[in-house]
Amino acid sequence: MFAELFIGLGAAMTVDNDASRLAVLAAQGHESAAAALAERLQLPLQQRSQPLAALLLCVDEQGLSLRSTEVDVPGAAATGAVRVDFVGGAQAHRRQFGGGAGQMVARAVGIRGTLRPSILDATAGLGRDAFVMASLGCRVTLLERQPVIAALLADGLQRARAAGGEVAEIAERMQLHCCDAIRAMTDWQDEVPQVIHLDPMFPHRDKSALVKKEMRLFRPLAGDDDDAPQLLAAALQLASHRVVVKRPRKAPAIAGQAPSAEMKGQSSRYDIYGKKRLE
Structure with missing residues (x-):
């Protein structure tokens, strides 16, 4: 699929060595959508006469994806695409076989019995944890301050709603805002969330190819929190x-107030800061 995006760009294109450079690339037939996205995000469109940007936000029939044109090891392939997919793949498997309310994130936010707290996910990222919480019946407000990551997430939510059925119902319980979370929480005007979920960027130790791929792509955009x-x-x-x-x-x-409890898994844990009993 990646090769198909280069139709009309020419075979002699090279990769721009500026790792911070990002451009929008349109698959054939998706030029208008790509131009609108580039204008909204204030990004350049990848042109035939220019070297390939280090990172490409690609618009094609499958939606939006982020890809690297660079290689980590000489002779290796460029990093594959990252896109948000709530309909199939890992998210569908987790929804069906992930353990439901027994999952650590569900227990951490207080999902139990018929209790479904209102949740603010202030570091939404690709929305995976938010989707789990919404799939279990919670209404989740998502905040993501990095515009490119927010665009990927918005695209995934749009396709989920268009898919219909259970996935669309879950996506309807998720409301996304692209904004600075600290400022938004400080000036909050909506109904106060019972629970706030935070997952700040940190150097992943996970060795899976997927996590390593996402971190390589997102680190130049989002940096460390x-x-x-x-x-x-x-x-x-x-x-x-x-x-x-x-x-x-x-x-x-995190520096500051000490957590009142913690919940540990194999590779991660949740620090819990209790204020009032959820009932």
Whole structure:
């Protein structure tokens, strides 16, 4: 599929060595949608006369994807695409066989019995945890401050709603905003969320190809969440019942208030900051 995106671009194109450079690339027949996206995100369109950008936001019949044109090892293939897919693949498998309310994220946010708290996911990323919480019946507001990542997530939610059935119903319980989470939580005007879920960017130790691929693509865009202490402080000020923070299993807690409890898995844990009992 990646090769098909280069129809009309010419075979002699080279990769731009500026790793921070990002452009929008249209598959044949998707030029108008790509141009609109480029204008909205204030990004250049990949042109025939230019070297390939290091990162390409690609628009094709499958939706939106982010791809790297660089290689990590000489002779190796470029990093594959990252796209948000709630309809099939890993998310569909997790929805059907992931353990339901027994999953660690579900227990951390307080899902049990008939209890379904209102949740604010202030570091939405690709929306995987938010989709799990929504699939279990929670209404989830998602905040993502990186516009390209938010665009990928919005595209995935749009395709989920268009798919109909159970997936569309889940996606309808997810509302996405592209904004700075600290500012949004500080100036919050909507109904106060009972639970706030945080998953700040950290150096992943997971060796899976998928995680490594995503981190290589997202790190130049999102960087590290150096303001995690301020993010936690804003969340603690806003949430009515609890804040939960996803961390690597052996990583220190975020600086600031100490968690009141923790929940550990094989590679990650949740630090739980309780304010009021969920009932």
